[in-house]
Each structure stands twice: as C-alpha cells, then as structure tokens.
Amino acid sequence: xxxxxxxxxxxxxxxxxxxxxxxxxxxxxxxxxxxxxxxxxxxxxxxxxxxxxxxxxxxxxxxxxxxxxxxxxxxxxxxxxxxxxxxxxxxxxxxxxxxxxxxxxxxxxxxxxxxxxxxxxxxxxxxxxxxxxxxxxxxxxxxxxxxxxxxxxxxxxxxxxxxxxxxxxxxxxxxxxxxxxxxxxxxxxxxxxxxxxxxxxxxxxxxxxxxxxxxxxxxxxxxxxxxxxxxxxxxxxxxxxxxxxxxxxxxxxxxxxxxxxxxxxxxxxxxxxxxxxxxxxxxxxxxxxxxxxxxxxxxxxxxxxxxxxxxxxxxxxxxxxxxxxxxxxxxxxxxxxxxxxxxxxxxxxxxxxxxxxxxxxxxxxxxxxxxxxxxxxxxxxxxxxxxxxxxxxxxxxxxxxxxxxxxxxxxxxxxxxxxxxxxxxxxxxxxxxxxxxxxxxxxxxxxxxxxxxxxxxxxxxxxxxxxxxxxxxxxxxxxxxxxxxxxxxxxxxxxxxxxxxxxxxxxxxxxxxxxxxxxxxxxxxxxxxxxxxxxxxxxxxxxxxxxxxxxxxxxxxx
Ligand SMILES: Cc1cc2nc3c(=O)[nH]c(=O)nc-3n(C[C@H](O)[C@H](O)[C@H](O)COP(=O)(O)OP(=O)(O)OC[C@H]3O[C@@H](n4cnc5c(N)ncnc54)[C@H](O)[C@@H]3O)c2cc1C
Numbered sequence: 001x002x003x004x005x006x007x008x009x010x011x012x013x014x015x016x017x018x019x020x021x022x023x024x025x026x027x028x029x030x031x032x033x034x035x036x037x038x039x040x041x042x043x044x045x046x047x048x049x050x051x052x053x054x055x056x057x058x059x060x061x062x063x064x065x066x067x068x069x070x071x072x073x074x075x076x077x078x079x080x081x082x083x084x085x086x087x088x089x090x091x092x093x094x095x096x097x098x099x100x101x102x103x104x105x106x107x108x109x110x111x112x113x114x115x116x117x118x119x120x121x122x123x124x125x126x127x128x129x130x131x132x133x134x135x136x137x138x139x140x141x142x143x144x145x146x147x148x149x150x151x152x153x154x155x156x157x158x159x160x161x162x163x164x165x166x167x168x169x170x171x172x173x174x175x176x177x178x179x180x181x182x183x184x185x186x187x188x189x190x191x192x193x194x195x196x197x198x199x200x201x202x203x204x205x206x207x208x209x210x211x212x213x214x215x216x217x218x219x220x221x222x223x224x225x226x227x228x229x230x231x232x233x234x235x236x237x238x239x240x241x242x243x244x245x246x247x248x249x250x251x252x253x254x255x256x257x258x259x260x261x262x263x264x265x266x267x268x269x270x271x272x273x274x275x276x277x278x279x280x281x282x283x284x285x286x287x288x289x290x291x292x293x294x295x296x297x298x299x300x301x302x303x304x305x306x307x308x309x310x311x312x313x314x315x316x317x318x319x320x321x322x323x324x325x326x327x328x329x330x331x332x333x334x335x336x337x338x339x340x341x342x343x344x345x346x347x348x349x350x351x352x353x354x355x356x357x358x359x360x361x362x363x364x365x366x367x368x369x370x371x372x373x374x375x376x377x378x379x380x381x382x383x384x385x386x387x388x389x390x391x392x393x394x395x396x397x398x399x400x401x402x403x404x405x406x407x408x409x410x411x412x413x414x415x416x417x418x419x420x421x422x423x424x425x426x427x428x429x430x431x432x433x434x435x436x437x438x439x440x441x442x443x444x445x446x447x448x449x450x451x452x453x454x455x456x457x458x459x460x461x462x463x464x465x466x467x468x469x470x471x472x473x474x475x476x477x478x479x480x481x482x483x484x485x486x487x488x489x490x491x492x493x494x495x496x497x498x499x500x501x502x503x504x505x506x507x508x509x510x511x512x513x514x515x516x517x518x519x520x521x522x523x524x525x526x527x528x529x530x531x532x533x534x535x536x537x538x539x540x541x542x543x544x545x546x547x548x549x550x551x552x553x554x555x556x557x558x
Contacts, residue, residue: 009146010061012132013040015048015079016068016095021119025066025095028124033132037063045074045082052086056191058207059151061144064135066093066117069100069107077103080111086187089142091135093117114138150175150222153185154200156372157444159358160212161200166368167215170265170272171308172293173222215264219309226309228332233257235551236324236334238312241268242537243527244340245295246544251338252302254548259332260304261324263311267292268342269472269528270537272364273386274393277417279537289367291537312341313478315523320558322522335522335558336551339483339491340544342528343472343535348381352439353468360445366390366467373398373465379448381436382469383410388418390467395427398465403430404450439466474529484519490531493518514550516543522554 012029016022026041033039040055042048045067055062065083067076076094083090094116096104104116114135121127150168152175154161168175178185180196189196192209202210204221213221220226235251237244240262251258260266270276273288300306314325321333345363347354353361362369364386370393378398380391383405395401403410403422409432410419422428437449437458448463474489484492484504494515497504503512504519516524524547527533527540534540 008036008038010037010063010144011040011055012037012064012066013042013048013051013055013062014066015042015045015071015076017043017071018068019043021068021095028121028128029066029132032124032129033136045071045076045079048079049082049086052083053191053193054207056086056187057203057209059146059148059203059205061146062087062090063139063144064091064093064132066095069094069096069104069116077107077111080107080113084111086191088183088187089139089144091115091139093131093135095119148205150205151178151188151203152176152200153178153180153188153203155180155196157359158199162358162362162365162369164200164202164213164218166365167218167265167309168222169368170267170289170292171219171222171224172289173224215309224308225305226307228259228307229305230257230259231332232321233259233332233334234555235259235336235338235548236261236322236332237338237340238324239263239268239340239342239527239529240266240296240306240308241340241342241527241540242270242291242295243342243529243540243544243547244268244338245292245299246541247338247340247526247548248299248304248306248544249295249302250545250548251551252299252304254552256548256551258304259307259334260299261307261310261312261326263309265308266296266306269364269386270540272367274367274389276537278415315479315482315520317482317520320522322520335555337523338544338547338551339476339479339518339523339525339529340527340540340547341474341476342540343474345468346471346473348436348439348468348470350436350438352441353436356439356441356445359443360441360464360466361439362465362467364467364469366394369465369467370394370397375399376465377463378402378465378467379404379436379461379463380467380469382471383407383413384469384471385415385418387467387469388414388422390469391428392418392421392425394467395425398427401425401428403428404434404436405430405432406435406453408432436466472528476529482520483523486531490533491518491525491529492531493525496531514553516547516550517554522551522558524550 014025026039029039067079069076080092091114094104096116107113115131198211234256235258237247237260248260270288271292275285277285311327313327316323322337323331323333325331374397377400378394379402380387381404391401433454434450437451440447451458476489494513497513526543526547528535
C-alpha cells in the first residue's frame with residue numbers, strides 16, 4: 001500500500017492477553033509489513049478498543065485486526081464484535097488453539113470472521129504471511145484513504161452544527177461533514193464516547209474530539225490565532241471585513257505594528273457574497289471567499305497579526321494609549337485604532353423565526369447551506385442585491401427559489417444587472433408585496449405564513465429553508481459613552497462631528513477631526529460602520545487605506 005511520506009499510518013492491530021504471544025505476533029508482523037504498516041499491540045480487548053477509538057478520531061485506517069480467542073475479561077469474539085462497529089471494513093482474524101476451532105468456526109457467521117489462525121503459526125512464511133497478504137489485498141481493493149482534515153459530525157437541523165460549519169468555512173479551514181444519522185457519523189460519535197445528543201462533534205486532524213465547541217476554542221484547536229503576541233501596537237484594527245483587511249494590508253506594509261481583531265471570521269459581509277461583480281480589477285467577478293483569502297494572505301505577508309474569534313467589547317482612553325478590551329476582560333492597547341466593524345444582518349421580526357434560526361432559518365449562510373438545499377424548495381426574504389445574489393447561487397442546486405419581497409418590484413432595491421439575471425432564471429419566482437408573518441416548526445422549519453400586503457390575505461406554505469437578507473445594522477452599542485454615533489448607531493467622523501463648525505464636546509486639539517476620525521483623537525472608522533458610508537466593498541477597502549494614512553498623520557503630530 002502506498003503511504004504518504006513520513007511514518008506509515010495504516011494500522012495492523014493485534015490483541016492477546018499473553019504478553020509473550022502478543023509480542024511474538026507483533027514481531028512477526030513488523031518483520032514483513034513494518035515498512036508499509038504500523039503495527040499496534042494490545043494486551044486486552046478493552047485497551048485494544050481504546051486504541052481503535054483513538055485511531056478512528058485521528059482518521060488512521062485500520063486494515064487488519066488479529067485477536068486471541070481466549071482472553072479473560074473479554075473474549076476475542078466479543079472484542080471483534082465491538083471492533084467492527086468502529087472499523088467495519090477492517091479484515092478480522094481470530095487466533096485460536098486447536099481445541100477452540102469449533103468456537104472459531106461458529107464465529108465466522110457471528111462476526112463475519114475472515115480467517116482463524118491456529119497457534120503456533122510457525123513458520124510465519126507459510127502460516128501467517130500468505131493469510132495476511134490475501135486479506136491486505138482484499139482490504140486495499142476498496143478506497144481507504146486517510147481523511148486528514150477536521151471532521152464535523154452534526155445534524156442538518158442543529159443550530160450549533162450550522163454555526164460551526166459556517167465558522168470553519170468562512171475561516172477557510174477544510175473540513176469534512178458527517179451527518180449524525182450516517183453510519184460513519186455514528187462511528188465517530190461512538191469513538192468519542194458521545195451518543196449524538198450534544199452536537200456537533202468536531203474532530204481535529206490530530207484526533208482531538210471537541211463537543212459543541214465555542215468559536216474561540218474551535219479557532220485555537222484548528223490553528224487560528226486567538227491570542228495577541230504583544231500587548232501594545234501602533235495600530236489596532238477592529239473588524240476583519242474588507243475595510244479592516246484593507247487597513248491591515250496598508251498599515252503593516254507601511255511599517256506599523258498592526259493587529260486585526262475579528263469577532264468571527266475574516267471577510268465580513270463580503271466573505272458571504274457568492275460573487276462580487278463590481279469590484280475593480282475583476283471583470284468576471286470574484287467570490288467573497290477568494291477575495292478574503294487573498295487579502296488575508298496579503299496582510300499576513302506584510303506582518304499583520306490576525307486574531308479570529310475574539311470580540312471587542314470596550315474602548316477606553318488611557319492618556320495617549322487607546323485600550324481595546326475583549327469580551328473575556330483582557331485587553332491590548334495601541335497608539336491608534338481603526339473601527340471597521342461593519343454591519344450585521346437585521347433579524348426577521350416574525351413569531352417563530354428566532355427559535356428556528358439555524359434550523360431552517362438562516363441569515364447570510366446561503367453559501368455553506370447550499371449543498372443541503374439540493375433539489376429542495378427554498379425561500380429568500382429580501383429585495384436587495386444580497387438577496388438577489390443568494391437567489392442566483394441557490395438556484396443552481398435548489399428545485400425552486402422564491403424571493404419574498406416587501407415592495408412592489410425588485411427594481412427599486414436591486415441592481416439592474418441582478419434583476420435581469422433573476423428574471424431570466426426559470427427556477428426563481430418573485431412574490432412581490434409579500435412579508436413573512438410567521439415561521440412554524442417543532443424542531444425545524446416546516447411552514448411559513450406569507451401575507452400579501454395589498455390584499456391583506458395570508459397563505460400557509462410548506463418550507464424547510466428560508467434565507468433572510470433584510471438589511472443590516474451596525475452593532476456599536478459597546479462604544480456608548482466613548483465614541484459618538486448617529487441615531488441608528490453608525491459612527492460619526494470628521495465633518496459630520498462638526499455640522500455647524502462646532503467641534504465635538506471634549507475635543508481638545510486645535511485642529512478639527514480628520515476626515516475618518518471620530519470624536520476620540522487617534523480613533524478612526526472605515527467601511528460600513530461609518531455614518532453616510534457607501535456600503536460597497538471598494539469603498540470599504542479604500543477607507544481602510546485612507547484611515548491608515550490619517551493614522552500616520554496623527555502619529556506624526558502627537
Ligand atoms: C451577501 C452580500 C453581498 C454583497 N455583495 C456586494 C457586491 O457585490 N459589491 C459590493 O460592492 N458590495 C457588496 N456587499 C456589501 C459589502 O460586502 C460591504 O459593503 C462590505 O463588506 C463592508 O465592509 P466592512 O469591512 O466595512 O464591514 P463588514 O464586511 O461588515 O465586516 C465587519 C467585520 O467586523 C467584525 N466585527 C464586528 N464587530 C466586531 C467586534 N466588536 N469585535 C471584533 N470584530 C467585530 C464582523 O464580524 C465582520 O467580520 C454585499 C454584502 C452582502 C451581505
């Protein structure tokens with residue numbers, strides 16, 4: 001069997017309670033197969049099962065299991081019965097004394113035994129190796145490639161399973177999904193000692209099992225940085241969307257010690273876009289994931305530190321330092337700060353929607369859920385570009401896509417090119433003048449009540465999937481008392497802080513705030529979080545670059 005470079009990962013496991021016999025079997029196996037296979041030895045059924053569970057979580061294939069028949073605590077047959085549950089494809093051999101051949105023959109049917117081997121097996125060239133060669137050939141005929149990526153065992157209607165998948169996908173951590181109903185999903189759960197009530201189970205490539213992990217835990221285990229390397233920086237950027245990533249690239253490339261702190265996954269809203277068609281330099285469009293991946297690599301190349309799954313909950317002014325506090329109470333500080341926190345999806349205010357979020361009701365996770373919508377009827381709520389993009393993307397796999405739009409047409413809210421594509425797609429239909437009045441379902445979305453705002457009539461429709469794109473709002477409450485915002489929470493900067501030429505209260509410098517500067521000197525805003533911003537990828541990236549330029553100016557003068 002061809003093995004990847006490094007020590008062999010495919011395992012031959014042998015279990016015998018007599019240490020001398022156990023060592024002898026292992027020695028003979030190593031002599032012939034040691035270069036291509038890893039030989040694992042155990043001296044009881046229980047410890048062999050433990051080893052198999054660990055191998056399962058690590059994703060290492062097991063080709064052959066050899067068990068002694070007479071073991072005191074657990075017989076070879078009892079052991080093999082349980083071992084099959086973990087590795088159903090492994091070939092099975094029972095080691096027996098002559099007197100036990102009757103039992104061994106019976107076991108052929110009970111546990112689907114491949115072979116029984118009489119002790120002693122001397123010389124192995126005649127009695128052991130030919131048997132093993134045949135079994136290994138049979139085993140190799142099937143595909144047993146090792147799955148060296150993170151594995152997620154979850155359920156389609158488990159909200160935390162959906163959130164974990166989205167978190168991994170948006171952070172570009174490769175993973176393989178197993179439903180908890182599938183045999184392999186059940187085997188992984190059993191190997192981790194779980195019964196499927198706590199989902200999802202995440203198994204990292206090194207075999208660590210995490211049950212329903214929080215984002216920060218998960219991030220740290222899959223190799224994403226979550227802890228700052230220093231406690232003081234020239235520039236602290238809060239938010240890892242296009243504005244934050246743009247600022248990180250320019251800040252780090254211009255020599256500022258830069259850290260970017262992202263609550264969830266880099267990319268922000270743009271990371272959730274299936275195709276951005278109007279970003280300069282990409283005439284054929286670019287997916288948000290691609291753009292994010294390039295931007296993140298570019299920022300890292302210039303030396304920016306990127307922390308994921310860390311939420312900022314406070315900003316304090318400590319003399320010349322700007323102190324940024326995390327949700328767990330810890331803090332870092334910087335000479336300058338760029339707030340690039342963007343906006344978050346507005347929640348649908350309809351009875352049932354909150355309870356079913358992640359269980360059929362989704363906000364902006366159309367990309368990760370698309371595969372599961374194959375051949376299904378899908379509802380999308382909203383009439384803006386994000387809803388149009390999601391409809392086109394889902395129409396590739398769904399049976400039908402219904403756009404539920406409050407207004408009379410799409411024209412007022414969606415770009416012309418998208419309206420045309422939506423109208424040309426046969427799978428997409430538009431229900432204008434319609435709102436979702438309620439979402440129904442016990443554990444998952446089952447039906448929606450749709451109300452026609454013109455006639456006032458309501459209709460109950462079957463629905464398992466609803467994606468909501470009804471606008472967004474800034475989540476800036478944590479800046480209350482420090483940074484001035486408008487009535488909707490967008491952050492005021494530059495000229496907007498001094499509408500009639502009056503400087504904001506408490507402003508002590510003899511110059512007015514710079515264009516993207518807040519009422520706190522040295523704290524800037526870029527992108528969608530800024531009042532009166534353009535809500536476009538290009539403008540967010542541009543503002544990120546401009547905020548860095550202004551941060552330099554601030555540093556030179558302070
Ligand atoms: C589906 C969709 C499709 C779109 N398509 C296009 C398009 O085709 N063309 C176009 O020009 N624009 C498009 N847009 C709009 C565009 O994506 C946004 O204008 C752009 O992403 C704004 O960038 P931003 O960096 O200001 O904010 P965001 O992208 O919103 O990023 C803000 C980031 O800050 C993080 N954050 C927030 N608060 C905190 C905190 N307290 N601590 C740490 N991190 C925090 C968030 O998790 C988020 O990652 C689309 C938007 C969506 C949703």
